[in-house]
Amino acid sequence: MGRKGPGFAAAAVFLLAVAACGGGGGNTTQTDVGITSNSILLGNTIALSGPAAAYGTIANAENAYFTYVNNTQGGVNGRKIKFKILDDSYNPAQTVPLTHQLVEQDQVFAMFSGLGTQDQTSVRDYLNQKKVPQLFVATGATTFDKDFGTNGWTLGWQPPYQGEAHIYAKDVLANHPNAKIGVLYQNDDYGQDYLKGLTDQLGDKASMIVDKESYDVTAANPFAQLTALHAHNVDTLFLFSTPKPTIQSLAFITAGLHWEPTIYLNSVSNPQVYMGIAARSGAALKNVTSVAYIKDPTDPQWANDDGMKLYKTVIANCSTCNVLDGFNIYGVAVAYTMVDVLKQAGSDLTRANIIKIASSQLNETNPFLLPGVKVNTTSSDHFPIMQEQVITWNGKGWTLQGSLIDERGTIK
């Protein structure tokens, strides 16, 4: 066999030569990546599986809106929106390589509505370094809006968690001044952001918090933490948790602990359908308070509302989407803003122009948000949505209380 040696060597040299030549014809210059004469490619990572899989439908709803725009308006200025969704299982260790894939291999124009505080934090430096817009992340962690100065390619959309927590703090002080507060929060930036907002707004009354317990994203359930909170004689419980642990908690409080605290529930788990699942699992759902800024598809008062009608038309484009799921109208609403930005950009479809419009020139009345809620950014204010309204659970659905509370300017 030895005499075949030189042949192999020649083949090896040839391959090396091929290898050496192949690299020359790399990417040709393009005014901006991900835009062609008839398409705009957006990328997204979201939890289609794993502990936060309930959120997965958001991306499908967003895609439904893009399909609607492509079909009824021929896209944006003649360009159809293509939307590539990848499943990161709510695990930053997967978000990072998937985002690299979308940016470097699929060559997306921008990342849109990537979900998860931790997940989006883990790719923020990368996307900013690459100057790829990380637009309207599906997390309310305050940092995404607040730190626009240092991360100028990243912007949130929904009201910041700290602002929401401020509203709860005010509500507790007004309605339950002697409350013994217990907090269940997810042990990451998202949970801690809510906790910070609550503690900040309580100020010198922060000692009302008698116990706070955290759970890990990968934990099977938060039952041990709830038992500990119960043992500390908590009478007002804050749930800063994603849908799955929230449903587990609501059911366990009633069925496992026979406990009836006043409950404040973070908005990221409050769609009516999830409350319904909790009720069927045995949750009593007494004295539950949350906040809203989007129209609830299960609320009969929007039956003849134009925005709600449009939502129902749009969501018909998604065969797996439950029309009643509040996460779907969230997806459609944020996709509406994205299309709005693309329309405003007109023929100047560059990454820099997109981020400039999104961060400082938004002035939008979004038909899927509660009446009066504005999506608004200026050169000095990069928090797109800042108004929310308190809601309480009436046994079947949410009831809007009082009027819109504007937190704009409270977070610097």
Added chain:
Amino acid sequence: MNRLRTAPPRYWLVVLAVVLFLGLPTVTSSFVASEWGQALTLAIAIMGLNILVGYSGQLSLGHGAFMALGAYISAILVHRYHVDFLVTIPIAAVATGLVGFLFGVPALRLSPLYLALATFALAVVSPSLIKRPAELTGGVQGILIPQPDPPPFAGDAFNAVTGTAMTSDQWIYYVILFCTLLLFWLAWNLGRRRPGRAMRAIRDGEVAAAASGVNVAGFKTLAFGISAFYAGTAGSLFGLSIGFISPDTFPVSLSIQLLVGAVIGGLASIPGPLLGAIFAYFLPIESNQWVPSQTWIPDQITSTVKNAGPAVSYGVVLILVMMFAPNGIVGLVKAGYVALNRRLRGAADRETGQLPPDPQTV
């Protein structure tokens, strides 16, 4: 020259493989290079496992934990103390090797079944353990590792060959490739020298090995230490390549993935871990993308594969490999090569009119 001429064909295969891996980043995109870089880090870890399982006959279900240790040592040194990443690789490797050695002292006195359980326990607790000292490890938030720019000499050389600027992913790929070659060469040397023979003797018969004067406990512990050294290097490089590590980067399933890779590639061989790693790394990625795109597969199966991800494809492939290639890919190729050689040689002998050698006289 005579040595070159008489070199067996597998040496030329090694040269070919090295040339292919060296040339890869020049023909593919930077992203593909980083994927292959990560596959190579798995190859290093699997080689470590191969030394332990294949050569010395110990079972470990906890090598993911050693990878985590290596990765965190590097990441903490880079993040907190601003040490150059390249410097942290040997530090992480040696420290992890030391920990593996110490872990091996008590653990290897356990019988194989209990050793498997002890190492499995290590893999299960490590994500939770990492979360506790949150100031040091970043807790659940993990640590971002800035990717280093290529040094001028590498960038210039790459530019001279391809005409494009070298990205950090491509530079990291070459760093990983260098470590892989070095560690595979070390493993090859280890395998055919005294320690390797001692380990195999222990694997094949502990009592017999002890009777022949082999220090059984000593070599078992050594194998564990070396194995952890490899895993630590792999972890360190893995973190560098991804640019972010968190406790969930190193789940229990990673340890299983490594073992599956070692078995599929072929135990007690040098190319086995490389093939196993390519398999273990690309199988879940490809199956996740391939299965949903096939319309003939029923929707229910598609959604199961999508949700259970790698587990389903691993299961199927592992069963097939165990049925049809119990010695892994390398075993299959070897058996095929031997059979082919026999046929070709027989045919050649008939054509030249020479009689094949009489089997009884050989």
